[in-house]
Amino acid sequence: MITIDGAFGEGGGQIIRTSLALSLVTGKPFSMDNIRAKRKRPGLLRQHLTAVNAAREVGSAEVRGNQLGSRSVAFLPGAVKGGHYRFVIDSAGSCTLVLQTVLPALMIAPEPSCVIIEGGTHNPFAPPFDFLEAAFVPLVNRMGPRIAVVLERPGFYPEGGGRICATIEPSQTLSALDLTERGALVRRSARALVSHLPKSIADRELRVVRKLLQVRRDACEAVELTDAAGPGNVLFITIEHQRVTEVFTGFGQRGLPAEAVANRAARAAKEYLSSGAAVGPNLADQLLIPLALAGVGQFTTLAPSEHMTTNIAVIKKFLDVPMDLRQIDAAQWQLCVSEPAA
Numbered sequence: 349m350i351t352i353d354g355a356f357g358e359g360g361g362q363i364i365r366t367s368l369a370l371s372l373v374t375g376k377p378f379s380m381d382n383i384r385a386k387r388k389r390p391g392l393l394r395q396h397l398t399a400v401n402a403a404r405e406v407g408s409a410e411v412r413g414n415q416l417g418s419r420s421v422a423f424l425p426g427a428v429k430g431g432h433y434r435f436v437i438d439s440a441g442s443c444t445l446v447l448q449t450v451l452p453a454l455m456i457a458p459e460p461s462c463v464i465i466e467g468g469t470h471n472p473f474a475p476p477f478d479f480l481e482a483a484f485v486p487l488v489n490r491m492g493p494r495i496a497v498v499l500e501r502p503g504f505y506p507e508g509g510g511r512i513c514a515t516i517e518p519s520q521t522l523s524a525l526d527l528t529e530r531g532a533l534v535r536r537s538a539r540a541l542v543s544h545l546p547k548s549i550a551d552r553e554l555r556v557v558r559k560l561l562q563v564r565r566d567a568c569e570a571v572e573l574t575d576a577a578g579p580g581n582v583l584f585i586t587i588e589h590q591r592v593t594e595v596f597t598g599f600g601q602r603g604l605p606a607e608a609v610a611n612r613a614a615r616a617a618k619e620y621l622s623s624g625a626a627v628g629p630n631l632a633d634q635l636l637i638p639l640a641l642a643g644v645g646q647f648t649t650l651a652p653s654e655h656m657t658t659n660i661a662v663i664k665k666f667l668d669v670p671m672d673l674r675q676i677d678a679a680q681w682q683l684c685v686s687e688p689a690a
Contacts, residue, residue, distance in 0.1 A: 527646070528646055
């Protein structure tokens with residue numbers, strides 16, 4: 349039984365999600381105390397509880413402590429099985445983070461899967477669906493699995509009510525992913541979504557992006573959504589290179605001007621562009637488990653966050669795979685995953 353202190357490192361929900369994901373893959377049971385100890389509301393919230401129960405169902409697991417607010421969990425996995433699954437968060441908790449929990453096991457499972465998750469699809473505290481679709485999934489598909497994701501209904505924070513569907517054709521082996529260089533720039537574009545809010549908000553955000561990032565007017569799109577349960581606004585800046593696509597996001601908030609939302613997203617995109625790194629901080633974090641499961645691969649990124657270094661530490665508790673993170677110049681770091689020496 350692997351014992352994990354949920355308060356170490358950044359002390360958030362990623363520790364329980366990564367532990368669940370790798371417990372399913374390796375068959376190693378774990379126990380965790382102090383879950384989300386460094387958050388304002390410690391313990392399992394609805395999103396985290398849904399992830400625990402989703403992992404239990406996918407892996408025929410025995411679980412103790414899977415109650416709302418629980419700060420301790422014991423998880424004993426069984427055999428992972430593909431199939432049709434539906435998980436409902438009952439809040440605006442992130443659909444993408446629940447998918448992140450079960451996807452590593454399902455993408456190397458014995459049979460295909462279809463996973464439907466209902467909750468928040470565009471949540472300021474998690475990767476939004478558009479990032480998953482444009483940045484993360486295409487890279488994982490290069491490694492062998494065939495994953496397709498569909499946004500069936502958007503769900504903004506705090507209303508939720510969204511729905512995503514993922515179909516997964518697994519691969520028993522994963523190929524290496526080498527992302528030390530981006531390749532030539534292909535396109536810059538921006539897309540601003542508004543739901544039950546004035547379209548002028550999206551127009552203002554796009555004006556800022558055009559000015560700060562020299563994005564062409566015909567590469568900008570303002571979209572008014574009519575099928576979301578509640579109000580919301582999100583801006584996506586997409587940077588496509590030959591070898592990788594990155595997505596930078598700004599979320600509208602009550603009292604925060606549209607210009608400030610766009611400035612924040614544009615600054616993150618500009619930092620990425622000037623660094624020369626292949627992947628940004630959020631995508632780097634998402635790629636850690638796939639690369640660790642492949643046992644080999646590498647990427648360049650910006651300075652690692654505590655979230656990333658904590659995630660690496662959790663991965664090493666389950667997998668005996670060297671993960672070397674080192675600084676290579678003033679703006680770039682490199683993560684190398686290699687097979688352990690004989």
